[in-house]
Amino acid sequence: MTEEAFDVVVVGSCMTDLVSQAPRLPKAGETIHGHKFFIGFGGKGANQCIQAARMGAKTAMVCKVGKDFFGENYIQNFKDNGVSTDFVGQTADSATGAASIIVNDAGENAIVIVAGANLLLGGEDLRRALPALSSAKVLVCQLEISPDTSLQALRQAHENNVKTIFNPAPAIPDLDPDFYRASDVFCCNESEAELLTGAAVASIEDAGQAGQELLRRGCSSVIITLGSRGCVVLSAQEPSSPSHHVPTKPVTTVDTTGAGDSFIGALAFYMAHFPTMSLEEMARRANQVAGVSVQTIGTQTSYPSKKDLPTDLF
Numbered sequence: 334m335t336e337e338a339f340d341v342v343v344v345g346s347c348m349t350d351l352v353s354q355a356p357r358l359p360k361a362g363e364t365i366h367g368h369k370f371f372i373g374f375g376g377k378g379a380n381q382c383i384q385a386a387r388m389g390a391k392t393a394m395v396c397k398v399g400k401d402f403f404g405e406n407y408i409q410n411f412k413d414n415g416v417s418t419d420f421v422g423q424t425a426d427s428a429t430g431a432a433s434i435i436v437n438d439a440g441e442n443a444i445v446i447v448a449g450a451n452l453l454l455g456g457e458d459l460r461r462a463l464p465a466l467s468s469a470k471v472l473v474c475q476l477e478i479s480p481d482t483s484l485q486a487l488r489q490a491h492e493n494n495v496k497t498i499f500n501p502a503p504a505i506p507d508l509d510p511d512f513y514r515a516s517d518v519f520c521c522n523e524s525e526a527e528l529l530t531g532a533a534v535a536s537i538e539d540a541g542q543a544g545q546e547l548l549r550r551g552c553s554s555v556i557i558t559l560g561s562r563g564c565v566v567l568s569a570q571e572p573s574s575p576s577h578h579v580p581t582k583p584v585t586t587v588d589t590t591g592a593g594d595s596f597i598g599a600l601a602f603y604m605a606h607f608p609t610m611s612l613e614e615m616a617r618r619a620n621q622v623a624g625v626s627v628q629t630i631g632t633q634t635s636y637p638s639k640k641d642l643p644t645d646l647f
């Protein structure tokens with residue numbers, strides 16, 4: 334195991350995206366010709382980890398893949414990005430998580446996700462990773478693995494004074510209340526905020542109100558991302574916890590897939606490297622990083638590295 338503590342540990346998912354582009358989506362029982370196929374690296378946990386690593390964070394991924402081609406391939410992807418694979422487990426009991434995606438010429442898609450090995454990441458894997466997890470600067474979790482595993486990781490980090498970022502995605506309506514209490518930063522998008530609070534989130538003001546509700550549930554701070562409108566930031570430490578809107582700079586948008594994960598990976602980097610920076614400033618910078626990711630096609634392929642970003646972001 335690596336001796337030096339990690340900046341960012343991510344406990345989460347890896348998925349292989351199998352993408353076919355076709356003129357239209359096939360009907361049940363139908364076979365059609367597509368015009369392009371490609372394989373991409375995805376999964377919210379891995380995406381966030383790779384973005385943090387590309388910013389220059391010393392990162393480790395705690396996840397599970399299958400003993401199969403896609404699993405081997407994903408481990409190599411982590412290595413290529415400088416992410417520690419000390420805690421990437423391989424299982425013969427399930428296949429590497431996969432998302433079969435069909436995109437039609439209108440940009441609409443049909444997706445089947447098989448979480449596979451991701452769902453086998455459990456308590457034993459966390460026990461192995463505990464020394465890394467409990468000495469990291471920042472832990473990041475989502476909900477593409479078993480929620481019990483995510484919650485256990487967040488609790489362990491919280492008990493060891495490791496800063497936690499929880500991204501409740503994909504959202505589940507009856508989230509265990511302990512998720513809020515174990516989150517230093519609870520970071521979600523508009524639709525997740527809506528599902529969790531039961532209130533519509535259409536405007537910046539709505540997002541502020543949803544953020545207040547999430548704060549009341551016990552997290553230390555909340556960020557709700559709002560696509561091209563940036564995000565709102567709220568902190569329980571401020572008296573009356575006002576919400577601050579952090580806008581983005583306008584950019585030419587090509588593909589927003591994975592923008593939320595780019596934002597969270599960047600945020601994790603800032604929390605680890607600039608622990609005294611205000612959350613608003615971190616969000617402003619994370620907006621800029623995610624704003625770069627939407628200008629190129631793909632998920633991880635669109636994530637910028639430190640060398641691609643303005644020096645004033647560091």
Ligand SMILES: Nc1ncnc2c1ncn2[C@@H]1O[C@H](COP(=O)(O)OP(=O)(O)OP(=O)(O)O)[C@@H](O)[C@H]1O
Nearest residue numbers: 522558559560561563589590591592593620623624
């Ligand atoms: N069109 C855009 N222009 C500039 N920045 C954007 C745009 N879309 C997204 N972003 C940046 O990415 C962040 C996350 O976007 P968003 O709120 O859409 O997350 P998300 O819904 O989780 O994204 P996705 O599901 O596509 O990964 C935003 O807060 C913003 O910083």
